[in-house]
Amino acid sequence: KNEVEQSPQNLTAQEGEFITINCSYSVGISALHWLQQHPGGGIVSLFMLSSGKKKHGRLIATINIQEKHSSLHITASHPRDSAVYICAVVTRNQFYFGTGTSLTVIP
Amino acid sequence: DGGITQSPKYLFRKEGQNVTLSCEQNLNHDAMYWYRQDPGQGLRLIYYSQIVNDFQKGDIAEGYSVSREKKESFPLTVTSAQKNPTAFYLCASSIDLGGEQYFGPGTRLTVT
Numbered sequence: 001k002n003e004v005e006q007s008p009q010n011l012t013a014q015e016g017e018f019i020t021i022n023c024s025y026s027v028g029i030s031a032l033h034w035l036q037q038h039p040g041g042g043i044v045s046l047f048m049l050s051s052g053k054k055k056h057g058r059l060i061a062t063i064n065i066q067e068k069h070s071s072l073h074i075t076a077s078h079p080r081d082s083a084v085y086i087c088a089v090v091t092r093n094q095f096y097f098g099t100g101t102s103l104t105v106i107p
Numbered sequence: 108d109g110g111i112t113q114s115p116k117y118l119f120r121k122e123g124q125n126v127t128l129s130c131e132q133n134l135n136h137d138a139m140y141w142y143r144q145d146p147g148q149g150l151r152l153i154y155y156s157q158i159v160n161d162f163q164k165g166d167i168a169e170g171y172s173v174s175r176e177k178k179e180s181f182p183l184t185v186t187s188a189q190k191n192p193t194a195f196y197l198c199a200s201s202i203d204l205g206g207e208q209y210f211g212p213g214t215r216l217t218v219t
Contacts, residue, residue, distance in 0.1 A: 004149070030205060031205065033207070033208070040212070041144075041195055041197075041212065041213040041215070042210065042212045042213065043197065043199075043210035043213075045207050045208055045210070048207045086149070086150070088150075090205045094152070095150075095205075095208075096149075097149035097150040097151075098149055099147065099148060099149045100149065
C-alpha cells in the first residue's frame with residue numbers, strides 16, 4: 001500500500017482549462033510538497049505546505065490536514081504546463097512520494 | 108549561480124562493475140538525498156545525509172553505498188550487488204532534513 005495516492009494518473013486538457021490534481025495520504029505529516037517533473041527528467045519544487053493555501057502565479061495548492069488531502073490547481077492552463085506533477089509528504093524526516101499525475105495541455 | 112549538479116547525464120556500464128554517480132551542490136545545504144525512479148513508480152529513497160560525515164539508509168539501500176566527506180558532495184556508488192541497477196537516479200538537497208528540496212538534473216544509468 002502506498003502512503004501517498006494521486007489522482008488522476010493521466011490528464012489531458014485544452015489550453016485555458018482549469019485543472020485540479022488530487023493527493024491523499026495516510027500518514028501523519030509535517031509537510032506536503034508538490035513537485036513538477038518535465039520530460040527531460042529534471043524536478044522542480046512548486047510548493048511546500050503544512051496548512052492552508054499557497055499561490056504562485058497560476059498555480060494554487062491547498063491542504064486539508066484533517067482530511068489528509070491536498071489539491072494542486074492550475075488556472076488558465078498552457079501547453080508549457082505539460083509535465084508530471086508529484087505529491088510528496090514528509091513524516092519523521094522521511095519523504096514518501098506519489099507516482100505522479102501526467103498532464104498534457106493541448107493548444 | 109547556486110544549484111545542484113549531477114554527472115554524467117547518461118551512464119552505461121557492464122554488469123558486475125561498480126559505478127559512482129556524482130552529486131555536487133553549492134547551496135550550502137546540510138541535507139542531501141539520493142533517489143531512484145523507475146517507470147510508473149514514485150521516487151524511492153536510497154540514502155540520505157543530514158550533515159557532513161553522517162548518512163542513513165533509505166527504503167532501498169541494498170546494493171548502494173554513499174559517502175559525505177564534504178558538505179557540497181554526496182556521491183553514490185552502485186555496486187555489483189544491486190540486482191536491478193538500470194534506472195534514473197536523482198540527487199537532491201535541502202537546508203535541513205525534511206525541508207524544501209532542490210533536485211539535480213538526474214543521471215540515467217543503463218547496465219547491460
